Amino acid sequence: MNYAETIDYLYNKLPMFSTMGCTAFKKDLTNTLILCERLGNPHNKFKSIHVAGTNGKGSVSHMLAAILQQSGYKTGLYTSPHLKDFRERIRINGDWVDEDFVIQFVEKVKPLIEKIQPSFFEITVAMAFAYFAEQQVDIAVVEVGLGGRLDSTNVITPELAVITNIGMDHTNMLGNTLEEIAAEKGGIIKEKVPVVIGEKHPATAPVFTSLSSGKNAPVSFANDQFILNEYNFSHQFLEIQVQERQSGTIHKYVLDLPGIYQTKNILTVLQATDILRKIGWNIEDQDVFEALQHVKSLTGLSGRWEIIKENPTVVLEVAHNEDGIRQMVDHLGKLNFGNLHMVLGIVKDKDVTTMLNLLPQKANYYFTNAHIPRALEAKHLQEQAKLAGLKGITFDNVNEALKTAIANASPDDLVIVCGSIFLVAEIEKDEV
Known part of the structure; x- marks a missing residue:
């Protein structure tokens, strides 16, 4: 098969959530684990950051990838859905996965596809992990597709887990209350892995605190660490002034993502960056500033204002x-x-x-x-x-x-x- 035929096979053979809705959602990790095992468990061969949340997880994933990339790390990025081309889902330093890799991967796993009947998302997750492992990325930012606990991406043990916020979405699958949805998204919290929560909400904070405690995972809430002092925006840029609560230090950033909602996401990103530094990642202040000003060109993010x-x-x-x-x-x-x-x-x-x-x-x-x-x-x-x-x-x-x-x-x-x-x-x- 050529690339077009390969993509056509994936679209037509495998159930897609984007087209079918909840009937395409597999409520366990069995298929992903089988795929990964057959591929040599590629998800264990690179370091990662796992990002979940109702809104903002795409923007936060791209900003973190831009910061790591600007800091000199070979950075993978897995997001969904794509806007125009399937390969947008899997990137390294902003470049899409090679067409040849997509073709060869599908040919390799085709017998297994016929046998276990995975979803489209399960195959794309396995493909991303295989690509990141083959290309020997330093780290990959992995965005959750839906929920967290039962999402196909939840086979990784990351360096850091990030949950941006909790809102009422996909209630037919994740629950009818904020607490229930938080419990599903909090399913990405792993044993002793630090977790950053973007927005502290009275209904969901106890859920995350309890889940983290049960996993011995240090938890921090971004708006406990940073204060948004002021912002100015145009159609092209967002200027933000952020203050550290403990030290009082003020930071100024210019984002090429002008949506006002990015004022919430930036606090999440800054807290995540702070934790990454504490666990050994070398990220300079200037790299953060430069990355945030060029998120679109570094990662290819689009569709956000x-x-x-x-x-x-x-x-x-x-x-x-x-x-x-x-x-x-x-x-x-x-x-x-x-x-x-x-x-x-x-x-x-x-x-x-x-x-x-x-x-x-x-x-x-x-x-x-x-x-x-x-x-x-x-x-x-x-x-x-x-x-x-x-x-x-x-x-x-x-x-x-x-x-x-x-x-x-x-x-x-x-x-x-x-x-x-x-x-x-x-x-x-x-x-x-």
């Missing part, structure tokens, strides 16, 4: 659950622009009603859907949005919706595409 056009300003934002939409709306409230045009698509298994009720009524809506089975059909989205006081027209294709929004917008207007990672993935940036 990503500006793809000016006059009118067009933003791609992968906010896709209640907390993500809330943070996005908070950001919108701090901007100056003319009229707001929202190109919106949501998947069926989200809390659609809650998300819609958070969105501003004073906006022009262009309802659409990604072309995956999980997507909520544009007409149905329009009907539910109407109940929330949101009015607009429907499109079957997000690019047609965006084209219409831009045509209707004045130069000082803001156009934003949001609601689903898979919707943002279908945007043809070159045609905007």
Whole structure:
């Protein structure tokens, strides 16, 4: 098989959560352990950082990878889902996994695929671990796919575990309360492995403290260690002033990730970096500063308040659950622009009603859907949005919706595409 045929085989042969939802989620680690054993247990051949959380885990993973890379370490990065190309999921120092490796890996494990019928995610995790081991990375940042305890990535024993925050998402699989969801995500906490919690919440902090105590794992909460003093932002950069609580030392950073929600993620990253230093990783202050200013170019991160056009300003934002939409709306409230045009698509298994009720009524809506089975059909989205006081027209294709929004917008207007990672993935940036 060539690369295109190989990817086609993976997409069509293996159940994908992105298209099928919870039916593709395997609720144990058996297949991943079998795959890894057949491959010589590659997950034991490199050091790692494990990152979980409801929101922010992608941004935090990319920022940590950028810092380690800038510090001179050969750094692997495993994230999901991809936006355009499968190989985005597996990177070393920002470079995608080689096509030849993907082809050879799939050919090698094909008999096992036929035998144990793994999910798409289980295969991609095993592929990433095999690649990182073969390439002898110094360390890999591994983002959890879903939850933590039963996620395929949870076969690693990392140098550090990071849990960004806990919100109400994937409740049909992770639980109906913050405490239940925290317990699932806290499943990545390992014996004596330090863990950083990004946001301290009264409902979830006791869960993490108890889990960490049971594993003899030192736990720290980022906002116990750092204070956000102030921030300024533009469409391209976010300037942040952070203070260490204990010493009072003030640090100033410029991020090329301008979403205001990154003010929370940066505290998590700084605390994680502090722990990495304490356990022996050589990370200079200047490397942190440089890395945070160039996260996109170092790692290839996209879709987080990503500006793809000016006059009118067009933003791609992968906010896709209640907390993500809330943070996005908070950001919108701090901007100056003319009229707001929202190109919106949501998947069926989200809390659609809650998300819609958070969105501003004073906006022009262009309802659409990604072309995956999980997507909520544009007409149905329009009907539910109407109940929330949101009015607009429907499109079957997000690019047609965006084209219409831009045509209707004045130069000082803001156009934003949001609601689903898979919707943002279908945007043809070159045609905007």
